[in-house]
Amino acid sequence: xxxxxxxxxxxxxxxxxxxxxxxxxxxxxxxxxxxxxxxxxxxxxxxxxxxxxxxxxxxxxxxxxxxxxxxxxxxxxxxxxxxxxxxxxxxxxxxxxxxxxxxxxxxxxxxxxxxxxxxxxxxxxxxxxxxxxxxxxxxxxxxxxx
Numbered sequence: 001x002x003x004x005x006x007x008x009x010x011x012x013x014x015x016x017x018x019x020x021x022x023x024x025x026x027x028x029x030x031x032x033x034x035x036x037x038x039x040x041x042x043x044x045x046x047x048x049x050x051x052x053x054x055x056x057x058x059x060x061x062x063x064x065x066x067x068x069x070x071x072x073x074x075x076x077x078x079x080x081x082x083x084x085x086x087x088x089x090x091x092x093x094x095x096x097x098x099x100x101x102x103x104x105x106x107x108x109x110x111x112x113x114x115x116x117x118x119x120x121x122x123x124x125x126x127x128x129x130x131x132x133x134x135x136x137x138x139x140x141x142x143x144x145x146x
Contacts, residue, residue: 004060004081005051011037013047015054016082055081060092067095072106 006016013035033054035047055061060081067078078084079096086094096102113119 004055005033005047007037013037015051058092060084062093064093064095066093070095070103072103072110075106075110076102 004016006014008014013033015031015033033047033050035042035050052061062078063073064078064084067073067076076096079098079102081092083096083098084092084094110119
């Protein structure tokens with residue numbers, strides 16, 4: 001929950017500030033959660049459930065369609081949802097605006113994890129095949145952005 005929510009100094013639970021930037025014209029619909037630490041019935045489980053439902057509702061918790069064929073999708077998961085939002089269609093189903101930086105960074109992270117023997121714990125089957133090809137010199141990482 002910490003990667004998508006903040007507690008404001010007023011005690012209000014909100015989506016993180018990146019969502020606040022999206023929300024500049026939506027009157028708080030994306031940023032405000034409706035939960036407050038001072039509410040008598042406040043419960044973190046309720047907050048977590050509501051935020052998970054909201055992310056599911058707007059598709060911000062899914063890997064974007066454009067990223068489905070990317071070999072690094074299990075590492076970056078399309079980037080932070082706020083960097084995937086597009087005003088034209090009001091959706092999060094776009095690769096990150098920072099994809100050009102996230103892709104090479106993800107490759108370095110994977111390379112390091114594999115070198116430390118931790119790669120199998122964090123990658124999906126496509127990425128494992130790609131890593132094997134890269135390690136044997138028979139392939140390179142596939143990047144949907146070109």
